Amino acid sequence: MAFGSVPAAKSVVEALEKFKYEGSCDQDHEDESKLIETCVICMEEVIIGSHLIRMPCSHICHEDCISPWIHQNHTCPLCRHKLPSQ
Ligand SMILES: [Zn+2]
Numbered sequence: 656m657a658f659g660s661v662p663a664a665k666s667v668v669e670a671l672e673k674f675k676y677e678g679s680c681d682q683d684h685e686d687e688s689k690l691i692e693t694c695v696i697c698m699e700e701v702i703i704g705s706h707l708i709r710m711p712c713s714h715i716c717h718e719d720c721i722s723p724w725i726h727q728n729h730t731c732p733l734c735r736h737k738l739p740s741q
């Protein structure tokens with residue numbers, strides 16, 4: 656464990672869950688109107704095959720979008736959930 660070192664923004668992104676969007680797989684959540692996923696940063700509709708990041712608050716965004724965002728913000732752009740800093 657590297658304790659005491661200030662993490663670079665990149666390592667914050669590294670710590671987040673990455674996944675490839677394969678279409679809506681939330682079949683257990685019929686109540687949620689999440690038929691179309693959107694990136695919380697660019698607000699673009701997520702297309703199948705996109706590389707995404709799932710934040711601790713379960714919001715998702717493009718892997719490409721989080722990098723520039725995380726350099727200036729350590730919060731989710733939608734709910735302002737604080738992202739892990741280590
Ligand atoms: Zn995006």
Ligand SMILES: [Zn+2]
Pocket residue numbers: 710712713714731732733734735736
């Ligand atoms: Zn959020």
